[in-house]
Amino acid sequence: MPRETKTTYRSLQYFYLTAFLSNGSLFPLLAVFLQEEKQLDPVLVGLIVAAIPLVNTVMEPVWGLLSDYTQKPLRLLAAALTAAAALAFIYLIYDHYALLLLGMLAIAVFQAAVIPLSDSMALSFVERNQLEYGNIRLWGAIGFAVASFLLGYITDFVGTLDVIFIAYGLCLLLALPALRKFPRQGYDIAAVSMKEGLRTLRKNKPFLFFLVSNFLIFGPILANNFYFGTFILAAGGTLSAVGIAFFLGAGSEAPFMKLAHRIIGKMSVIHVVMLSAAVSGARWVLYMFDPPLAVIFITTIIQGLSIGLYVPAALLYIRSAAPSSVQATAIALYSAVGTGLGNALFNLMGGMILEIATVYHMYALFAATTFTGVGILIIVKRMKSAAEGKRGIA
CATH class of the missing domain: 1.20.1250.20 (MFS general substrate transporter like domains)
Structure with missing residues (x-):
């Protein structure tokens, strides 16, 4: 180099x-x-x-x-x-x-x-x-x-x-x-009008279903980042415990991000997305039942599997599902729906649930929506398989 x-x-x-x-x-x-x-x-x-x-x-x-x-x-x-x-x-x-x-x-x-x-x-x-x-x-x-x-x-x-x-x-x-040592130019993406991109993507049903699943799966993952500290304190932890839990969770993402493309290469992209989403859902189910602090620490390590794999796999699916001419629009929609709207809605709902119930009820909502998202991913997989079968016959 x-x-x-x-x-x-x-x-x-x-x-x-x-x-x-x-x-x-x-x-x-x-x-x-x-x-x-x-x-x-x-x-x-x-x-x-x-x-x-x-x-x-x-x-x-x-x-x-x-x-x-x-x-x-x-x-x-x-x-x-x-x-x-x-x-x-x-x-x-x-x-x-x-x-x-x-x-x-x-x-x-x-x-x-x-x-x-x-x-x-x-x-x-x-x-x-x-x-x-x-x-x-x-x-x-x-x-x-x-x-x-x-x-x-x-x-x-x-x-x-x-x-x-x-x-x-x-x-x-x-x-x-x-x-001072940064590159002097940004990523040059072919300009395509948002209106044209939306018109094309609106006809792509597997892509639209995937956006809905991303909203239901990734929204709770991001909302958890804001409320996980509240959950640790409710479980009897201290602020130091909050720091340790986030360290274990975020630290586990790095190795999975490094291995993501190798793992995706051995499984289909949609299977990796489904696996990582199901792991997230199982984590939320466990949190519903007020587990001991030691168990919470152990489960934070699997965050690498649920996020470190989900993020690159979901992005690869979006790139493969959308035509090359509208990929910029597709990625923008994917980010807006999950990172933007999903994150905002589940943060707001989390606050409302904490006002009238407990943090454990909040995780019950996260679990229900996440597994609903996994169900939608199964539909996406079937739609994709059916489309590939038709192309094979043709």
Whole structure:
């Protein structure tokens, strides 16, 4: 590998490490912070955490358009990192609910730029140099795991959750030096109108059914990231225990992400998606019955199987199911439905359930919707097999 290429490669790995160190510092304990430090009701907490993915859904394409228009993705990324860090430091002085909501919305606006813009440049770089994106992205999983582990202990030691915002802001600022060695161009995707793409994909029934299953499966997975800390505390754990649990869960994703393509190569993509989704559903069923803390720690390790395999396998299915001319639209829809709408809805429903029932009832909902999603995946598999059979006869 040429020296300049290697320097850029290491800079990208460092960036993902620090960017996800920031995410791991804040988001695992955000719901606990809003309940414990700001004394908000669960429904109000749910509204705040549900607003974050909705902002991401709206703002991610906006940042993409700004990048295309200005042709200066690095400057936009630097501005977003700096603004999000500054807003995080200011957030600590807010006490009124309206300010807490608006402040988090403001952070989310700039946070929404970080991963799409960096992904665009990273994907462009690895394709030009025939490298693996997974070896860059896994540093994000490592960063998230390390931050959640450390912040659990730090918050227990200092006796306040305010430090999660300080750590979040500092890690974003630590990511800035990496931009000096970043590639100078983003991923060039053929422009296809959204209207044309939607018209084409609307006729693709297996693709539409897959989107519904992704909404039902991935929404609970992402909502769990916000409420898992609440669950650990309900099970008798401490903030340190929350950090350990997230460390085990996020840390287990890295090796599975590295092995994902090898495993997918031995099984069909749809079977890998079904397996990883069923594992998630089984985990939610176990959590319904108030398991001991030791059992919870053990089950977090299988998060690598349920997320580390689901994410790359689902993306590969989307790419294979959609025609090449509308893949950009297909991936955007996949992200909007699961990461955006599914994440938001299940965060909101989680807060509402916690208001009137318990965290165990919340996981009952997650289990029911996840296995409904698995059932839909079985339908998708049959539809695909039937379509392939017709082509074989023809």
